Amino acid sequence: MKVLKKVFDFYIQSSIHVALSVYSLVQMTCFMFHIPEDKPIANFAFFGTIVGYNFVKYDSFARTNKVQFRTSLKLIILFSALSFLATGFYFFQLQRLTQMVSIGVLSLTLLYTLPFFPNRKNARNWAGVKIYIVSLCWVGVTLVLPIIDSGIAITSDFYLKSIQRFILVFVLILIFEILDLTHDDPHLKTVPQQIGVKRTKNLGYFLLLIFCALELLNSNFNSNITHLLLVIIIAIITSLFLAFANEKRSKYYTSFWAESVPILWWFMVFLF
Structure with missing residues (x-):
């Protein structure tokens, strides 16, 4: 049971579960708008979510070295690195416009995580803003990107x-x-x-x-x-x-x- 719990915790902590949620919504978009199966955009969303969420969750630990890296955290970092490579692979299979919009979503994610402005906290700590940024990112990845990549009329x-x-x-x-x-x-x-x-x-x-x-x-x-x-x-x-x-x-x-x-x-x- 302990092994199963560790596997399950890794599944949650490495953001695989939330990535499956994003993947599911991409598939729902394809279903709703009658878009033929688009594996590159779905896989890009899946692996990109793993990278984005793990970056948001563990970036402060990596930059400040506040905690000693446990084995599980090292595995998550390795898994995130592999997911980053997969994200890059599928990124270059997307339409040019889709790539540009995805960079915009990435910028919003970085704004949420990193303090870009002097003497200011990151957007994650801006009062009342977090919920809107995350919701917009989900809409961008799960709905806007598949629609743009398919080329169908808006x-x-x-x-x-x-x-x-x-x-x-x-x-x-x-x-x-x-x-x-x-x-x-x-x-x-x-x-x-x-x-x-x-x-x-x-x-x-x-x-x-x-x-x-x-x-x-x-x-x-x-x-x-x-x-x-x-x-x-x-x-x-x-x-x-x-x-x-x-x-x-x-x-x-x-x-x-x-x-x-x-x-x-x-x-x-x-x-x-």
Whole structure:
């Protein structure tokens, strides 16, 4: 059991699980917009997420040497390095415009992590900004990049799906912020810190209602009732995770279960 737990912890800590969530949303974008299977963009998103998330999580440790590198951390660094090479490999298989947009998303990620401006903290520590930057990055990687790389026309459905995707990621991050409420620096001014847990949950429920309502505005709504039902199911599942979120929950509540929502959504598409 100890070995299985170590493997599972490595799976979570090395960001493979969150990368699968991103990969799933890329596949959902291809499904929604009838894009032929695009392995380079999906794999680029998968490996790029591993590199980006691990850079955000472990960069401060590597630069300040505050902790002695454990074996597990060394493995994560090695895995991240290999993922970086894979990201570069798939990057050069993308369309030129896609490459340019992906560099923009990368810049946003670096802004989130590194202090670019003198005497200023990185964007991760800017009051109230974190949740918006992360949500925008997810929309950029999982929706904008696949659409641009496919070369299909940008219609009103693209903007509707962008708002939907932003809302879903935003609400999932709210769950993280509720669990981290007792550990987050008060100066971060996360949503729960500013309006309280109860109002944060009510905000999440309201946003999920908008998430469902936007599906009614899709151009192919009449021919895609099943997908509306799946959207409602995902909204209900996410709202349940939000409802039962509190500071005493295990770290796996968010790092595994809540982050499984996009994977579950993609899986249900295959079932139905």
